[in-house]
Amino acid sequence: xxxxxxxxxxxxxxxxxxxxxxxxVFVGNGNRRFARGFRDEFAxxxxxxxxxxxxxxxxxEFSRPVxxxxxxxxxxxxxxxxxxxxxxxxxxxxxxxxxxxxxVRKDGTxxxxxxxxxxxxxxxxxxxxxxx
Amino acid sequence: MKLGKDVAALKVQDLDGGERALGETWRERTxxxxxxxxxx
Numbered sequence: 602x603x604x605x606x607x608x609x610x611x612x613x614x615x616x617x618x619x620x621x622x623x624x625x626v627f628v629g630n631g632n633r634r635f636a637r638g639f640r641d642e643f644a645x646x647x648x649x650x651x652x653x654x655x656x657x658x659x660x661x662e663f664s665r666p667v668x669x670x671x672x673x674x675x676x677x678x679x680x681x682x683x684x685x686x687x688x689x690x691x692x693x694x695x696x697x698x699x700x701x702x703x704x705v706r707k708d709g710t711x712x713x714x715x716x717x718x719x720x721x722x723x724x725x726x727x728x729x730x731x732x733x
Numbered sequence: 734m735k736l737g738k739d740v741a742a743l744k745v746q747d748l749d750g751g752e753r754a755l756g757e758t759w760r761e762r763t764x765x766x767x768x769x770x771x772x773x
Contacts, residue, residue: 611767623763628755630769633748640748650745650753657743657755663768700768705759709736712763720770729765 607723608643611702614726615647621733623704628652630695658698663716665698704732 608627611618615625625647629636636649652658658665702724704713713732715724741756758764 607767608769611765618765621763623765624758625765626758626767628745628766628768633746633750637748648747648758650747650758652745657740657745658768660740660743661768696770698770700770702768703764703766705736705764705766707759707761707763709741709756709759711734711736714734717770733763733765 605643606721607700608639608645610723610726611729612643612645612647614730617730618733621730623733624648626650628657630655630658630698630700655695655698658700661701661703661716663699663701664718665695666719667697702729704729 611625618625627645627647627649629639629649629651630653631639631651632653633651636651639645640649655665699717699720699722701714701716703711703715706712713729715728717723736756738756741754743755744752745755747753758766
């Protein structure tokens, strides 16, 4: 549900992202079959890659709190996502692994980094766009 | 903060099963990399 909310929000801004000289790229931790289903269901036009071994997630220090789903902030975020029209699908990947957003320039400089502290903790889209 | 070559060299898979270095995503243009929690 949360990942759908975030993906849809940022995907809506893909043209604005391109106009600012950047490309939108998704990385998920499920397998390729799950990723294809995700792409098709939401008509995602941006590239999608998978990292089922969580190698990049670990290297970029995105957290994986095993008890994270018990955090009350997650339930608040869930209500927000449901209110916005998101729905929970079958979990297709590692439910405990949290994600984040990076803006990386051509020379490898990280212009922006957001690491989710809980499920449903996403950066404001305006904040991401402002980093471009 | 600058990502090291070790991070740039990390492999992710495209949807056809090919491997791609993570750093290729920002090699030619700035990349907005969204790491999803999962696909559900």
